[in-house]
Amino acid sequence: MLRLQCPVQNYAWGRKPDGGGGKRGSEVAALAAGAGVEVDPEKPYAELWMGTHPSGQATVIGTEGSTLSQWLSTHVFALGDVQQYFGNDLPFLFKVLSVETALSIQSHPDKALAEKLHSKRPDVYKDDNHKPEMAIALTDFEALCGFVEHGELVQALASVPELRSVVGEAAAAAIEASGSKAALKAAFTALMTADASTVATAIQAMTKRLLSERRPLTDKEKLVLRLNEQYPLDVGVLSAFFLNLVTLKPGQAIYLSANVPHAYVSGELVECMATSDNVIRAGLTPKLRDTSVLCDSLTYSQGPPEILEGSSPSTSCPWTVTYSPPFDEFEVIRVRIPGTTRPLGLQEALPASPGPQILLVREGQGRAFTRNPIHAGADPKVEWQEVVLQKGGVVFLPANTPIMVEALNIGVEVWVATINERVFKQGARTKIAVVERDAQLSWVFWLALGLLLVLLWAMATNNLPALQRELHKWASLGQPDAAHTKPT
Known part of the structure; x- marks a missing residue:
């Protein structure tokens, strides 16, 4: 972060x-x-x-x-x-x-x-x-x-x-x-x-x-x-x-x-x-x-x-509302966690996004922390695993960074800009389609290559008439035999 x-x-x-x-x-x-x-x-x-x-x-x-x-x-x-x-x-x-x-x-x-x-x-x-x-x-x-x-x-x-x-x-x-x-x-x-x-x-x-x-x-x-x-x-x-x-x-x-x-x-x-x-x-x-x-x-x-109006809060995320417009580039999340007198503040998890996010603290106090391991070569003066949240604070979250937002006694309100999740869903469908298409193309390619090699072998060995007879037999498989089509 x-x-x-x-x-x-x-x-x-x-x-x-x-x-x-x-x-x-x-x-x-x-x-x-x-x-x-x-x-x-x-x-x-x-x-x-x-x-x-x-x-x-x-x-x-x-x-x-x-x-x-x-x-x-x-x-x-x-x-x-x-x-x-x-x-x-x-x-x-x-x-x-x-x-x-x-x-x-x-x-x-x-x-x-x-x-x-x-x-x-x-x-x-x-x-x-x-x-x-x-x-x-x-x-x-x-x-x-x-x-x-x-x-x-x-x-x-x-x-x-x-x-x-x-x-x-x-x-x-x-x-x-x-x-x-x-x-x-x-x-x-x-x-x-x-x-x-x-x-x-x-x-x-x-x-x-x-x-x-x-x-x-x-x-x-x-x-x-x-x-x-x-x-x-x-x-x-x-x-x-x-x-x-x-x-x-x-x-x-x-x-x-x-x-x-x-x-x-x-x-x-x-x-x-x-x-x-x-x-x-x-x-x-x-x-x-x-x-x-x-x-x-x-x-x-x-x-x-x-x-x-934003999404309705869920049982797992009771203080989170998401606004999803029909645009790929962004959607916005609001997390508003109430204050408490307990020694530990109330918490709300923000799942990792496949893309980057920006978090703004609009009101209150709290902290955000992640248990992601620091990558090799990270600068400890810049890249934090825990950040204090107070009004006006802005935090950049790299892709694939899940965080926990914890409110202190007065509560905290944060707004998060992120990529519209439909991009990744559509992208996943696109990738699946590409894989399926490539698999189909691969099967067709090897079949065509095999037939070409057989044809070249037949031509080189003067066995083309024999190959033609074999292909004719394959084509007639499943067709009724003339000897068995006479009326009884």
Whole structure:
């Protein structure tokens, strides 16, 4: 086990360490402080990165600034079976996010588009990988995610005249007449590419109208007023009417495939994704917008996202919950062990994974230990068999490392990013199929070789007619003899 020091990102949308006025302070800042990082009370703390992405690499404590990626390059065994599927690096990036103001209206490219964008604009798109991701709420969490169902969009275009004016009558009428992806794409593209002055005029009129309403506002109407306070007169304010507003309770999760529009709005969350930092933005941001690429690449599927509750705890692991999205690169495990007054703390076993894992201590105190023998050449200053667990601590677990997590008197909560186990199940099936195929090919090969040798012998010894007679006999085996087919 390796202890890691992980970087934080101070993006403008993050939360400050002390929320003040009853607001919650940044979870990211609290984790950083727990890990011994000096926290600036005036800075927003937005993301904690745990992984090997070049934009925010973890370093291995006990080395002279060696990154986890560098350590893995000389300790490839730590990747285990993952190496044959994903190469010589971690396939996932693990994060914690503290969201005070909304993130940009964005999507993440699929693999083919990521390669194309990175090749053309490596200064903007930092890598060539796709970025499916999953977000798990630590607090009440709001997000815009995916396009609303057709009926809801028709209602929005009918009840929000300012939205309809920007989309245009022709595009709005096409939506009302058809639920096709082509109509949705045309309407959304018309909105996102509209003239800035047209958008600003519409938002001003909408804001004035909503603030003067004498009825209770809908959740979406309340949201667009908040978004306009954060990003005044931005087209992303109107785009919220096209997207599902999702509210998660702590412990619930959503996952996002490539080319799905979304924006996290507020809350604290654990996030895991494929190792990538590719983001295509088009609203609610001061950063570069790539609106045409976003509008062209979206899937335009409609309907609310699936909400994951996590697996139910089992008898053998009563404090463990697993979140498994339909992505190969990752799944996330939460282990929450209560405190006890007994001399020995309560324990939960984490079975060994064929791939590497990263463990984050979110709350409490405890220890993690393994009885795996230290491999030859291990550095005792870096590779530990027992690690103290306290808030903010991050530990790398090499492949095939089973550990026991023990809580001290106040209990402990850890989150673990790992490879989705379906990869190894599918891989096992693939290997079995290959073995069976190779066995069949081997049998066919030797049979064919034997027949070829017999044929060559017959030709060389002028016994070809005799061989033909023998083959004819073999072919007639099991067929009725003519002498026994006469009627009786």
